[in-house]
Amino acid sequence: MVNIAEYGDYETAWCPGCGNHSILSALKNALVATGLEPYNVLFISGIGQAAKAPHYLNSNLFNGLHGRSLPVATGAKLSNTELTVIVESGDGCNYGEGGNHFLAAIRRNLNVTLIVHDNQVYGLTKGQASPTSEQGFVTKNQPEGVFSQPFNPVEIAVAMNASFVARGFSGKADHLSTLIQSAIRHRGFSLVDVLQPCVSFNKVNTFGWYNQRCYIIEEDYDSTNRDMALRKASEWGDRIPLGIIYQNRRSVFEDRFPFLSNGPLARSPVQVDRVSQLFDCYR
Amino acid sequence: MENLDLNVVISGEAGQGLVTLSQILTKTLVRAGYYIVVTQSYQSRIRGGHNSYALRISHREVVAPTEALDLLVALDQNSINLYLPELSDHGFILVDEKVSSTVHSQVIRTPLADLADDKFSNSTALGMVASLLGLHKDSVTRTLREFFDKHAPGTSDHNAESLAAGYDWILNYPVKFPKLHPSTLPEGRLTLNGNEAIALGSIAAGMKFFAFYPMTPATSIATTLAGHAAQMEFVIEQAEDEISAVNMAVGASFAGAPAMVATSGGGFALMTETVSLAGMTETPVVIVVAQRPGPSTGLPTRTEQSDLEFVLHSGHGEFPRAIFTPGDVEQCFHLTIKAFQVAQKYNTPVFVLTDQFLADSYRSVGPFDLGQLSPLNPCLDSCVSANPHLTYLLTESGISPRIFPGMTSQCVRASSSSELVIADSDEHTQDGHLTEDLSVRISMVEKRLRKIDGLKSEVVGPEFIGAAAPETLFVSWGSSRGSVIEAADILSGRGWSVATLNFLQVWPLIPENFVSILEAAKYVVAVEGNATGQFARLIRRETGFHIKKVIHRFDGLPITPKYILDRI
Secondary structure, eight states: OOOOGGGOOOOSSSSSTTTHHHHHHHHHHHHHHOOOOOGGGEEESSSTTTTGGHHHHHHEEEEOOOOOOHHHHHHHHHTTTTTTEEEEEHHHHIIIIHHHHHHHHHHHOOEEEEEEEEEEEOOTTTOOOOTTTTTOOOOOTTOOOOSSSSHHHHHHHTTTSEEEEEEEETHHHHHHOOOOOHHHHSOOOEEEEOOOOOOOOTTSSOOOHHHHHHEEOOOOOOTTTTTHHHHHTTTSSSEEEEEEEEEOOOOOOOOGGGGGOOGGGGGGGHHHHHHHHHHHHGO | OEEEEEEEEEEEEESSHHHHHHHHHHHHHHHHHHOOOOEEEEEEOOSSSSEEEEEEEEESSSOSSOOOOOEESSSHHHHHHHHHGGGEEEEEEEEETTTTTOTTTTTTEEEEEHHHHGGHHHHHHHHHHHHTTTTHHHHHHHHHHHHHHHHHHTTHHHHHHHHHHHHHHHHOOOOOOEEEEEOOOOOEEEEOOHHHHHHHHHHHHHHHHHEOOOTTHHHHHHHHHHHHHHHHHHEEOOOOHHHHHHHHHHHHHHHHHHHHEOOOOOHHHHHHHHHHHHHHHHOOEEEEEOOOOEEEEEOOTTTOOHHHHHHHHHHSOOOOOEEEESSSHHHHHHHHHHHHHHHHHHTSEEEEHHHHHHHHHOEEEEOOOOGGGGOOOOOHHOOOOOOSSOOOOOOOOSSOOOOOTBOOOSBBOOOOBGGOOOOEEBBBBTSSSSSOHHHHHHHHHHHHHHHHHHHTTTTOEEEEESSSOEEEEEEEGGGGHHHHHHHHHHHTTTTTEEEEESEEEEEEEEEEEGGGHHHOSSEEEESSSSSSSSHHHHHHHHHHOOEEEEEESSSSSSHHHHHHOOOO
């Protein structure tokens, strides 16, 4: 049995009070609760304060480029389907720089989990607007306030028929941990959008702001009902729903490559006799 | 009447089926034992627009395209207008009498549409060409049937009847056309173009993952691979963009699958941040760049050699790389295998740089000796014991032994956390975690750059062809090789002292391999498909040797022997 100590305990570069601390802790609890050993998990992250999270976990890690963690995860998962692949990065990374990859990952429905630390602001670059910032949100770089409409990842994901869509809040870490567990167990692409305060750069969407609005979805809510999910996903403002918003059992991308079930591609080198058969097509 | 060398052009509007006709003719000729050089020229449109397929045929080895025109199959009037002035004295143009009103002693007006079903008139035309060239009706019919059985089942009989009608009509037509010299090549050779050879090379090398975003002229690499993926058990995926394609390849490679992407200049521009990522994370990846004329969208379906400097300098920061520049289809195959071996050994991005001319140019190739082949086995190649694993272990060679996430150093499923794999795009410590320790930074930069020494020891040196100590030396890289060799051959026949130095790898360069050859020649002439002489400049930068004469071509067409001879 795996215990939480195996995932290590590291000093972080995050501000005191940052939502990242409780997301990391919820994640570790979820990994332990799902019985995943660190050596069977591969974290892929991008660039940003959130993308540092896997550095504070004792596990496999590829920390790549800003916005590009989903494509790296796609290649890695297809290369070795025995790995549990978890992508962890922020709202800027996934919904801004990597927006096209986010849409493609939903369409592809590869069996990976995407955890997005969503604080509606850029932390690493010190306080610019993010794709999820509210209209009118004032920053040093947007002194007149944000003009563009915010991106609602949950609503987009449901609209695109993503196979697992959940929203959590760093202030409800136990609930978040159960969401992450469900996401990891879900076979297919799973999104967990995690609302979190940024104590340094987002003075609007504070802990209190989220805490006042976030509520856990009623127990009788049917997350397989897409019409209901679309309505739930569009809720934002005075009340913000938390929980599994939507899930389905769409076919999973890696299943279209039957040979992947034979094990990692690294262990299936090319057979020379098959190569020579191939050449016959060109004679 | 026999000819050493004939150039047949099939020309018409896109969508008229000229590629099908041409490919059947091409394969028939290769099977019959002829050398060929194909030049495909098309406008960037699916239907309409002017396309041509030029097929140079000889019983002797030919390595370059030519402007000469001995037989034109004109599928539209426009083709006649374009090519009639270039027709050789003994040449002919075949055209459907209903398509053209041109009356000329060298234009054979054929009742193409009336000889057989109009739907199959391309096969009728093919029969006429085969008959004029003196090919056996049976051999061309066999190739035609194979093609249609595969691509349009149920139409083989009609097509074969049409072919026969065209073939027989020419037999009864009073025309003297030079027949091909009997061929000498043994059977079993392959009909391959550059892109197909790269695709087959990647499979033979042991590639297990390929991602792409379509871009001319690289797309047919993906098309070829898609046809073999299930059988050869590798993953192929069309990504949402080139950025995703190359990041997928990096992810796959990190997790153990030898990986490749293929694109052209504009798509490669999108990939460059990840070239740097592969350099920093020390992840092997093979990147094929099939050049076309730029800047920007440029001439999308034409050829050029203008991305050498771009590929050489792509990616921010300093890290090692290798760039292979195959000069013909056979080299496309072998150098792609070499690219995988080098990438996998030195854990860094490696390039195969080609262009539209070579990508689309069919040749008679091989057969390859697969007995020598040893496809990559990532487990055997990479896995060594280390505990705990250090992704960026500092070594004398700069090469850190790799293991793969979820697997032990013995390449079996991991059962403890002692061999975790951590890679970072930030500067990192040996264990792979990001660092701001500037002394670590220095040691990591030096470690990465130490791999250059190894890469240099693996360099495929330039190929010298011709008499030793020539007065005139042509320097080529990539696909201009064939034309340079033929131009030198012609000049040599005229009494010149001439040779060629052809670079199959343009980076790293080892000056000791070639500077003395450059210095010994009286005249050195670089021949490049670009406007600025990028390779000549690179040689000067690396060796101090100034190549004063550069023959450039940047009109989108391939360099030919005549193009060189006209400018020497």
